[in-house]
Amino acid sequence: MGVKVVHYEAVPADPVPDLEGVTIRWLIAKADGAPHFAMRLFELQPGSGSPDHRHTWEHEVFVLEGEGVVRTEDGNQPLSPGVAVFVPGEVQHQFLNTGTGPLRFLCLIPHVD
Amino acid sequence: MGVKVVHYEAVPADPVPDLEGVTIRWLIAKADGAPHFAMRLFELQPGSGSPDHRHTWEHEVFVLEGEGVVRTEDGNQPLSPGVAVFVPGEVQHQFLNTGTGPLRFLCLIPHVD
Numbered sequence: 772m773g774v775k776v777v778h779y780e781a782v783p784a785d786p787v788p789d790l791e792g793v794t795i796r797w798l799i800a801k802a803d804g805a806p807h808f809a810m811r812l813f814e815l816q817p818g819s820g821s822p823d824h825r826h827t828w829e830h831e832v833f834v835l836e837g838e839g840v841v842r843t844e845d846g847n848q849p850l851s852p853g854v855a856v857f858v859p860g861e862v863q864h865q866f867l868n869t870g871t872g873p874l875r876f877l878c879l880i881p882h883v884d
Numbered sequence: 885m886g887v888k889v890v891h892y893e894a895v896p897a898d899p900v901p902d903l904e905g906v907t908i909r910w911l912i913a914k915a916d917g918a919p920h921f922a923m924r925l926f927e928l929q930p931g932s933g934s935p936d937h938r939h940t941w942e943h944e945v946f947v948l949e950g951e952g953v954v955r956t957e958d959g960n961q962p963l964s965p966g967v968a969v970f971v972p973g974e975v976q977h978q979f980l981n982t983g984t985g986p987l988r989f990l991c992l993i994p995h996v997d
Contacts, residue, residue: 774977775970776954776961782968798968799944805970807994808921810944831912831923833946833990841889848889855911857888857918864887877946879992881920 772804779812792819792868801882808881813866815839815874820867830864831879832856838870850874885917892925905932905981914995921994926979928952928987933980943977944992945969951983963987 777798784794792815799810815821815837823842832841834854840847841856842865850856850866858864868874890911897907905928912923925948928934936955945954947967953960954969955978963969963979971977981987 773972774954774956774958774961774975775968776963777968778964778966779968780966798946799970803970804972805944806942806973808944808992810946810968810992829919831918831921831992833911833923835948841887843887845887848887850889851891853892855888855890855892855923857912857916859886859917860919862887877990879921879923879944 775799775803782812784814790819790822792816793821805882808879810877810879812875812877815866815868817868817871817873820865823863823865825861825863827860828880828883829860830856830858832858832866833877835875835877837868837872837874839866839868839874841866850876888912888916895925897927903932903935905929906934911990918995921992923990923992925988925990928979928981930981930984930986933978936976936978938974938976940973941993941996942973943969943971945971945979946990948988948990950981950985950987952979952981952987954979963989
């Protein structure tokens, strides 16, 4: 597999099971030949959030659009376009859209399977 | 080290040696405790570009602002906000700002040292 160039809107927005108002687009994945980590674009509708959970792998996040918070053991920290977030593995975390429009962010993870 | 939340403008824009009109911001790096890969934000002034080069590691890129091209063995492919680019390891590549304003993109790489 070679170079991939794609606008995110051309990638299907898949619903996330059991998570209303949240979609995921896999922009760069193992299936593209990415050897180490994957780039996903999440879109959360107003009032929606990711699960309040923890796992072994880290997140590297970059906010593209919208307003929200990331809730961790450090409390709620505001999210706006241009904000990067590093969530280490095993840290409890939740992303919430507290704004009036969609919250869009990239979330990159190492391959976990 | 714990959770990191930072706006990219709060991260120093370092000049890239021998590359005029290009800066790099290390948003999430090994020094932050990131175990696998790093998030950098590049800014290229109009007419500037990254080196035409190749290396063993891959790039995962997301364009935030501006207009440009990525030049590879596949030719020149246009870049605009919202475009994701995967450049596998060992593929010759160059990013060029062909627009009239700054070209800003994220470029993530596995830790290489």
